[in-house]
Amino acid sequence: MTSIEAHVQQPYKYGFVTDIESEVVPPGLNEDVIRLISAKKGEPEWMLDWRLKAYRNWLKMSEPHWPNVKYGPIDYQAISYYAAPKQKPKLESLDQVDPKLIQTFEKLGIPIEEQKRLSGVAVDAVFDSVSVATTFQAELAKFGVIFKPISQAIREHPDLVRKYLSTVVPTNDNFFAALNSAVFTDGSFVYVPKGVRCPLELSTYFRINASSTGQFERTLIIADEGSYVSYLEGCSAPMRDENQLHAAVVELVALDNAQIKYSTIQNWYPGDEEGRGGIYNFVTKRGKCAGKNSKISWTQVETGSAITWKYPGCILQGDNSIGEFYSVAVTSHRQQADTGTKMIHLGKNTRSTIVSKGISAGRGQNTYRGLVKIMKGADGARNYSQCDSMLIGDKCGAHTFPYIDVRNSTAIMEHEASTSKIGEDQIFYLRQRGLSSEDAVSMIVNGFCKEVFKELPMEFAVEATRLLGISLEGSVG
Amino acid sequence: MTGRGKGDAGRVLLDVKGLRVAVAGNEILKGVDLTIRDGEVHAIMGPNGSGKSTLAQVLAGHPAYEVLGGSATYAGKDLLDLDPEERAREGVFLAFQYPVEIRGITNSYFLRAALNSIRKHRGQPELDPIDFLQVLEQKLKTIGWDDTMMNRPVNEGFSGGEKKRNEILQLAVLEPRLAILDETDSGLDIDALKTVAQAVNQLRGPERSFLIVTHYQRLLNYITPDVVHVLADGRIVKSGGPDLAHELEAKGYDWLRDAAMVS
Numbered sequence: 001m002t003s004i005e006a007h008v009q010q011p012y013k014y015g016f017v018t019d020i021e022s023e024v025v026p027p028g029l030n031e032d033v034i035r036l037i038s039a040k041k042g043e044p045e046w047m048l049d050w051r052l053k054a055y056r057n058w059l060k061m062s063e064p065h066w067p068n069v070k071y072g073p074i075d076y077q078a079i080s081y082y083a084a085p086k087q088k089p090k091l092e093s094l095d096q097v098d099p100k101l102i103q104t105f106e107k108l109g110i111p112i113e114e115q116k117r118l119s120g121v122a123v124d125a126v127f128d129s130v131s132v133a134t135t136f137q138a139e140l141a142k143f144g145v146i147f148k149p150i151s152q153a154i155r156e157h158p159d160l161v162r163k164y165l166s167t168v169v170p171t172n173d174n175f176f177a178a179l180n181s182a183v184f185t186d187g188s189f190v191y192v193p194k195g196v197r198c199p200l201e202l203s204t205y206f207r208i209n210a211s212s213t214g215q216f217e218r219t220l221i222i223a224d225e226g227s228y229v230s231y232l233e234g235c236s237a238p239m240r241d242e243n244q245l246h247a248a249v250v251e252l253v254a255l256d257n258a259q260i261k262y263s264t265i266q267n268w269y270p271g272d273e274e275g276r277g278g279i280y281n282f283v284t285k286r287g288k289c290a291g292k293n294s295k296i297s298w299t300q301v302e303t304g305s306a307i308t309w310k311y312p313g314c315i316l317q318g319d320n321s322i323g324e325f326y327s328v329a330v331t332s333h334r335q336q337a338d339t340g341t342k343m344i345h346l347g348k349n350t351r352s353t354i355v356s357k358g359i360s361a362g363r364g365q366n367t368y369r370g371l372v373k374i375m376k377g378a379d380g381a382r383n384y385s386q387c388d389s390m391l392i393g394d395k396c397g398a399h400t401f402p403y404i405d406v407r408n409s410t411a412i413m414e415h416e417a418s419t420s421k422i423g424e425d426q427i428f429y430l431r432q433r434g435l436s437s438e439d440a441v442s443m444i445v446n447g448f449c450k451e452v453f454k455e456l457p458m459e460f461a462v463e464a465t466r467l468l469g470i471s472l473e474g475s476v477g
Numbered sequence: 478m479t480g481r482g483k484g485d486a487g488r489v490l491l492d493v494k495g496l497r498v499a500v501a502g503n504e505i506l507k508g509v510d511l512t513i514r515d516g517e518v519h520a521i522m523g524p525n526g527s528g529k530s531t532l533a534q535v536l537a538g539h540p541a542y543e544v545l546g547g548s549a550t551y552a553g554k555d556l557l558d559l560d561p562e563e564r565a566r567e568g569v570f571l572a573f574q575y576p577v578e579i580r581g582i583t584n585s586y587f588l589r590a591a592l593n594s595i596r597k598h599r600g601q602p603e604l605d606p607i608d609f610l611q612v613l614e615q616k617l618k619t620i621g622w623d624d625t626m627m628n629r630p631v632n633e634g635f636s637g638g639e640k641k642r643n644e645i646l647q648l649a650v651l652e653p654r655l656a657i658l659d660e661t662d663s664g665l666d667i668d669a670l671k672t673v674a675q676a677v678n679q680l681r682g683p684e685r686s687f688l689i690v691t692h693y694q695r696l697l698n699y700i701t702p703d704v705v706h707v708l709a710d711g712r713i714v715k716s717g718g719p720d721l722a723h724e725l726e727a728k729g730y731d732w733l734r735d736a737a738m739v740s
Contacts (some may be wrong), residue, residue, distance in 0.1 A: 055510065424541060429577045430563040432537050432570075433591035435600070443590065447630070448579030 011045045012269055015239030016019070018104045018209050020440070022128065024083040027212060031055065034182055037082050037129075041151040044158060051260075054171035054181030061175045067338035068367040068399055069307050071243070071280065079245060081183045083128040083210035101125075101132050101214075108236060108462075110205045121232075122147055128213060129185035136200060144193040146230075146250035146275035147202050150218050153189035162189055164222055166257045168251040168288045169316070176247040176309075177284040184214065184218035184249065192227040201457055202229050206246075208237035208268075208279070214245040221251070225291065227443055231259040232460055236304070237269040241277045243306060256291030256318065263298070263456055264312075265464055270305035273362075275334030278306025285312035286342075289350075297324040298341065299455040306335060311369065313342030316350035324354040326452040331364025333395070340370035340401075345378040345411075354385040357449050360396035367399040374411040381408065387417045389410040390448050392441070420448075487514035490686050491536075491556070491655060495602035498535045500611035504545065505531040505738040511654070516683040520697055520722065523689045524635035524730040528576060529690045532708065533659040536688075537571040538564050563577075565591075566598035569651030574660040579631035584643065587631045588650055588698065595651060614647045616723035620676035638669040643674045656680070657688045662696035674699030679731065707733050 025036060034055055038048040063074070075419045085098060085202030097112075105112050105125050112125050112133045122136035124147065131149030141146050146157060154161050170179040188204045208215050223229050237244065246268060262285075271278025281304075287296035298307050298312040325341035343352035358366040389398035398419060406413065422444055430440035446453070446465055453461050491513040498506040505528045513519050516517040535542040538547065538561035549556040556564060579587060585606075592612070604612065617624055622642070632640050639659055641727050648656050656679070662670055677700050681687070689702065697705070697719065705721040706713045707730070714733050715721065725733075 045646050106713050295698060425575075426577045426579070427535075428561060429573060430579075430591075432573075433587075433651070434562055434565040434594035435590060436562055436594075439590070439594075443582055443587070447579050450581035 004311065012239055014108060014236035014267065015236040015269060016107070018100055019056055020098065020100045020209070021086045022083050022210050023086055024080050024210055024213065026077050027080045028256065029079070029081060029176045029183065033081055037183060037185060040082065040084075042153055042420045043151070046152055046158075046162065050166075050171070051182050053185075054178050056173065057172040058178035058182055061172070061178055063175050067309050068401075069309065069336040069338050071248045071307055073428075074245065074280070075441050076179075076438055078212070080210070080213045080450070081216070082185060083213040084130040085127060085132070087201060092262070097133055101127055104199070104207065104209070105205065108205065108207065110234070114172040121203050122290075124149060124188045124202075126186050126204060126206045126217065128208060128210050128215065131186045131188075134164040140170070140198070140200065143196050143199060144192040145196060145198050146189065148189055150189040150220060151219075152185045157189070157191070159310050160222065161189065161220065164251070164253050164292045165220060165403050166251070168253060168286045169249050169284050172282060176282040177249050178282070178304050180216045180249045183214075184216045187217040187219040187248070187250075188221075189219070189222040189237070190229060190231060192223045192229045194224045195226045196224075197227065198229040201232060203232040206233065206235040208235075208244060208246065211240055211242065211244075216249065217248040219248070219250040221260060223251045223255065223260045225255045225293075226257045228259045230263070230457055232263040232265070232457060234265045234267065236267050237279055238271050239272075239277065240474065242282055243271075243278060245280045246305075248285070250283070250285040250312075252296055253289035254287065254289050254291060254294035254321075256298050258291060259295045261288060261297045262287070262312070262343045263460060264298075264300040264302070265460060265467065266304050266308070267467060270304045270333060270335050271306040273333050278335070279304065279332070281305035281310065283310040285310060286311070286315065287323070288315045289323060289347075291321070291346070292318040293317050293320045295322040295324070297326070297455070298451065300328070300339075301452070301456070302327070302329040302337060302339060302465065303467050305337075308335075308337040308339050310339050311371075313344065313371075314352065315344045315346065316352065316381075317346045319347040320349045322350070323348055324455075325352075325354045325356070326467070327356045328359070328464070329357070329366055329368075329447045330359045330361070330451045331366045334363050336365045338367040338369055340368045340372040343373070343383060345372075345374045345381040345383070347378060349380040351381070351471070352383045354383070354387075355451050356387045357452055358389045359392065359445060360389070361392035361450070362399050363395045365397045366400070367401065369401045369403075371403040371405065372413065373405040374413075375410050376407045379410050381410070382412045383414070385413075385415045388416075388448065389419045390445070391419070391421045481484075487516060489513070490515050490552060491688075492550045493536075493570075494548050496535070496549060497545040498531055498541045499545055500531060500541060506535070509708070509711070509713055511706065511713065511736055513686050513688060517704065518687040518689065518702045519704045519706065520694070520702040521688065521706050521708050522694070522722065522725055525692065527693070527708045528711045529708050530659055531687070533571060533657045533690050536559060537569060537655060559616070559714045562594070563671060566595050568654035570648055570651055572641075572648055572654045572656065572658045572661050575661060576632050576640045576644055578633045578635075580633055582629050582631050584631050585609070585627040588613070588647060592650055593679065603648065613650060616646070619646070620649050620677070620679050622646065637664040638666065641665055641669070641678075645673055649676065649680055652685075654684065655686050655688065657690070660692065661689070662691055662693065670696060671699060694722040697722045709733050711730055724740065
């Protein structure tokens with residue numbers, strides 16, 4: 001084995017299972033299951049109707065097979081669509097939260113107890129199908145910021161939810177979005193009122209614990225005129241030989257002069273070296289810059305999941321609005337990722353920036369797929385795209401599919417792409433200066449990802465750097 | 478051979494005996510003997526393909542080079558038994574012929590990480606960025622250079638001359654006991670060559686030995702070696718004083734190569 005091949009073999013650190021009594025509905029999907037989920041969440045009639053409509057649409061749709069990933073058929077009737085730890089339905093105080101749940105999140109580095117909270121970060125902790133705690137809600141309310149589980153928001157702020165839900169990702173947008181609309185369980189709801197700069201980083205941590213379940217998260221973030229919010233999500237799951245489905249929908253709406261910064265550190269269980277187990281991460285994320293001068297920025301660090309299928313995009317509707325996508329995607333072992341973005345320019349003088357860094361190691365397959373579409377009315381639109389791929393070892397692959405569709409001759413488009421390989425000579429150079437081979441790889445990879453990491457909130461940039469080191473440990477040796 | 482008048486009294490730093498090395502199955506070094514004492518400057522000259530760079534790389538521990546036989550003792554340790562990073566931490570430094578680029582990592586970050594790994598090995602406290610800056614400034618002063626390269630990514634977009642200068646700067650900061658310069662003069666114009674040579678001369682001292690690998694004699698006009706060796710067809714075929722370099726410049730390598738074939 002060369003010194004490059006022994007660095008990606010560190011065991012997955014978050015693979016433990018919490019032993020807790022859960023209520024899990026039997027596997028299978030039909031209208032009764034949807035009615036059951038809706039009832040458990042105490043939803044109003046309109047929400048149930050909305051779900052059922054999505055479900056009926058879903059029945060007519062078929063799973064997309066155009067992504068550059070390979071996996072066996074998914075049996076949607078073998079999945080349980082609702083799992084929740086047994087406890088009181090909604091907790092007013094953390095004292096009522098099962099200590100096992102608090103310990104679980106603590107072990108994941110997400111303290112939710114009052115005295116241990118991350119300073120400056122409000123956290124919504126989601127365990128399987130339910131939110132178990134949301135910190136700093138009262139503090140945020142002083143600024144008029146609503147940050148709560150979406151199931152609670154549906155009950156408490158029905159007008160806001162109804163006004164914006166599925167306005168960015170229609171329920172029939174795609175197969176997985178339709179499925180999510182039918183069965184989604186929890187996720188976060190954020191509303192930042194006019195002119196408010198949200199004083200805390202908002203964050204949701206998703207944990208899958210129960211086996212044979214799927215997690216269907218739904219997040220909706222609305223930044224009203226002139227407001228600003230920075231939101232971060234993290235996630236992890238136990239190590240299991242089965243594949244588990246995570247099909248999320250995230251919608252962002254930015255009104256006039258508003259800004260949303262959305263960051264993801266995705267660390268779902270990636271499966272083992274032979275490709276057994278791991279999460280299927282089939283996600284639809286989209287933001288709408290509905291107002292003029294608005295801005296939506298996606299930053300993602302994707303190190304986990306057996307298969308990743310996601311294209312966080314922006315609809316640049318308001319004049320002078322800005323969309324950004326910064327991505328690091330790592331595939332090692334037998335992980336597969338088909339990820340990228342969609343930037344749809346509708347408004348005048350809209351601008352978008354895409355910086356994608358794909359790292360492939362082991363037998364990983366990494367695909368960048370991106371669409372930049374300039375519509376007729378988008379005078380003076382500009383896009384800058386940069387796609388860089390890095391290969392570690394000689395059994396992995398990097399693929400790039402940029403789609404460009406320009407219907408306005410005033411558009412200015414720039415596209416840069418590069419592929420590099422971490423070579424023996426590069427590692428040797430750093431080792432000759434006294435660095436271990438692990439430190440050498442970590443330095444090269446972090447340097448490669450620097451343009452993306454600098455977009456992450458400070459507290460999480462450190463975490464991302466560390467995570468990347470772990471994901472690639474053993475791929476060089 | 479004597480090391481700058483110290484005679485044979487200087488401690489042996491590197492002792493190479495009968496070293497045989499192959500690359501991709503081809504034997505390149507066919508039995509090299511070489512003894513370097515503390516403070517000595519040795520030059521290895523020889524025609525293209527004679528094995529000069531192989532010697533430099535194998536002493537630094539490049540994994541692509543396979544040792545077939547022989548030994549190399551460095552400061553009393555079996556050098557060939559150490560990993561490349563262990564050799565570096567023990568004070569072996571290789572100035573590369575083709576330094577690699579590292580995107581997104583500044584020269585100063587890289588150099589501090591390297592220095593700290595060596596300091597840690599020596600049991601010294603690691604330097605924070607501010608302390609490191611002081612060390613760096615003092616070293617830059619020693620070799621008479623400015624800090625314009627420090628905040629650029631390592632070797633990225635550097636000219637050939639800048640890359641070579643950067644190697645010498647690293648040498649200055651990391652303070653090795655044995656500095657191996659692999660064709661540091663190649664690709665340098667005469668001004669850059671002088672700048673690099675002057676810096677190397679500033680870094681000479683009783684606690685530091687040099688092994689300078691070069692094809693041409695011109696670098697040795699500015700750095701006067703104690704010993705000059707000629708490597709041909711995988712063996713050292715002749716050793717002598719600084720004058721040997723001039724003789725080679727005048728006569729070329731063929732007469733020696735022919736001698737090696739005969740022997």
